[in-house]
Amino acid sequence: MRRLLISAGIAAGVIGMLPLAFAQQAPVPAVSPAPATTPAAPASPASDATPATSTPIASAAAEARPAGEYRITGSLDVGYRWLDGPGGSFETYRSVVNLGSGVKLIGLDLAIANPSRKWFENAHIRAFNWGNDPYATFHADAEKSRIYRLNVDYRGISYFNNLPSYADPLLAKGITLNEQSFDTHRRLSSVRLEILPGRAFTPYVSAERDARSGSVVTVFHSDNNDYPVAGVTRDSTNLVRAGVRISFRRVRATLEEGYTNFRNDQSDSTGPTNYGNTSVQTLGQTLDLTSLAQSYGIRGNSHYTKADFTASPFSWADIYAQFTYTTPHTTVNYTQYDTGSLVLLNQVLFFSGQQYLVNATASFPHTTANAGWEIRPYRRVRILQSFQTDRMTNTGSAAQADTLLAGTATVSQTALALASTLGMDSSQVDISILFDAGRKFTLRGGYRYVWGNANDVVSPQEGLYTIASEKLQRNIGMGAVSWRPSQKVLLSGDAEVGTSAGTYFRTSLYDYQKVRAMGRYKLLKSWQISGDFRILMNRNPLAGSSYHFLSRQESATLTWLPSGKKLSVDATWEHCTYQSTVSYLIPQLLVGADSVYSEDCHRISGMLNATLRGLHKRAATLEAGGAAVITTGSRPTTDYQPTARLTAPLTKNVAAFGEWRYYGFGESFYQYESFRAHLVTVGLRFTR
């Protein structure tokens, strides 16, 4: 503990030196940024109360500065985090939390106003969670009224997943290895520029990139055995799009053209001798994999055309339409060279080497269109109608060449050409009528009809009849009511009942009822309670399915925000229930059985904010609360995340803060995946 405190002091001192300039000569703050963890404001309609972002004094002070000087307001949070532990499964900790120790840029939030309006009028820069955290974000935007608007966004997300309970066939042997695990990093970036925003013609251009790289543990499947192998994966998608928005008072249209470029490379290899998941001998022989060079080279591109149109031809009518056409296309070059003691079971053929090459392509033209209108024949009546359709066809082809070797001799050579088609046409019409029975009472009733066809074929066929072709046909009735007897009370509810004559999948919505009710009551000026209830019941009566699904959620939220603001509380509790039963066939016996899933959960979150007396009459703030999840049923789980944070101002523009968090995760059936960890962060906040 003593070492912890000494380290905290040193770290805070070092960190404090870095942004010293930030705090120097800070003017009267024009903005008082709220702490990031301030509880949610009451969910009342946006208030007309004077916002906290400006005061006449601050405005006057700002205007007194010489023209041309930037006005910078905002905050910077820097600190150091210690991770104690984790106790238990480090792999699960990384899969679920993945926060580590080190110096952190916790948050940067700057607003820059340029009174001279040269180059830009306003700019915002935000950056959060930098310093080897699993999710770092950066955002910047700048604008000059009616000239341009620029947005830049970046997110770096680490994705680690190694949970043996997900996919580990060797668990019975005491080997905890997830054979589908990842340690990857994803980087998302985008730049968007709008020219002449707010004018009749607004061209825009955007470039976006999504890139992932890292290592994986995957499986090399070879007939009667599967071998865990290590791999390296790298993929990226680049999207460039440009368009123009045309806006007039009664008519607006957007035309957009986009192009994507995609590449995905994965290569897998294995160590000297890999005995795989199956240790049982096959026809008297032990199978193994001694070498593997497997690589996927996937390249793709697509372009899309998008057009949308809205108009208000009359004061009593609005209409809209949208059309999108995309044509993604991929080509694949797959190579596989492997050696070992391997078998082709259906030919009872043992071999020592294999070369497997595939060249494949796929095209996926996809058209979506929708149109609709809203008409208001009377002041209190709105009629909404829409039609939409979604049409897609994927056609793929693959040329496969498989050569099996015994030593250097070829024992089998096959070539195969495959073709695949996956298609779907789906449409729906929807009509709703809204009636304002008064200013405080709105009723809605509607009807929706959904229909479609789908098919899935791979040829030449293998095994049993495998052409899948299904139809979708669903009728849905809808009703809703919204009642606002006063600004303190809001009650709303809606219901949806659907019946089907066909669906694509056994677990799709078939005959279902969906109900939702929500209420909000502002008890006193400082108290607000709200509740939410929703239930979905779905049943598929088709022979062999016997599918019954129930999902129910009840939640309640309490917000206490007294006028003095020295203490506030925000708490949410939710109870959920999921129950599912569906018949299936046990493959090896072809006899029926039931797949049963149940989950009953309690989820609680809350935060208490208190203002305390701090140094030099500067108020300190204490935030304490956290979240807890307790589930029972098919996968009983507990997840506790209490937290506390103390912020104490040191000077007018500098505050020190300390934060403690605890993560406690446990699973009754998979206790080897439990973990617990303490995280302590200390740092400084600079504001101006």
Place this chain on the structure above:
Amino acid sequence: MPNIDLVRRRNFALCGVAAFLFISGGLQAQRPTTVPKAFGDEYAGSATCQICHEDNFNNVTKTNPHRVVETDKKLGFADHVCESCHGPGAKHASTGDVAFIRSPLKLSPGEADKICLNCHANQQTHLGLIQNSHSKFAIACVSCHKMHVNGGALLVARKNADVNQLCESCHANVKAQFLMPYRHKIPENAMTCTDCHNPHGIPRQGMQQSFAGSEPPCLTCHGDKRGPFTFEHAPVKFEGCTACHEQHGSANPRMLIRHEVRQVCLECHANMPTSTPGVNAMGVVPPAFHDLRSARYQNCTICHQKIHGSYVDRNLLK
């Protein structure tokens, strides 16, 4: 088997009803008076409003986007920015009586939205407003947007944490779903609700955003699942990721809807092969060598690792 004639007749009937409503609406409709007569017809001008509402006036005319209404004569409300939303205010100004000024907060959501849509009806983000779930549920623009704030694009929350907090203030159940251990990183504010949902509405189910034209928003980040694959897995394309995953959060690894992978698979792959459409649904039972008593066959994704679609193998093995 769906009756095609019935379907056609139904579609014609729907179109007929719609056409009738559209035409009768046109005949019946009167041009709505944007300001009730009770509020008077005389305008006071922003300078008059400023006398009592100086804070709001200052905010709106400094960096608020609506300041353009005050200055741009083409918009028709030059020097009357307050009254562009609140209606003529001369009577209110002379009497001080709030009964003589229009407050959008006190109007029905439809009426309040109409004020905003006088100018904003034909902007890109409002394309779906007509079919917008928020609109249908009588949630007005002013529920999220604060009109009087000072600051560029700050009429609504922009920071990730603020955006999420705004949505959670009504969607408490969704907030709770994000508490589950396996989740998208909303509580950490690495993402926002609006990354996946368009709060102004969009014809897609769940007000989902779209990626590259018409594809689901999941592909914005999970580009490696986009394909097109030579051998597709039909549910991914037909029902999207939520066929197998809880999109917000789950107690099950990989945010699956079931605690074991085989359950997710076998609940669909349970039909005997048939050549007759409509008899059951897609997903035939696996061949008999899939002996579920063996650990090897209890984790389907061990072998069928390319479960989202395969570029090279018809059985999604590689």
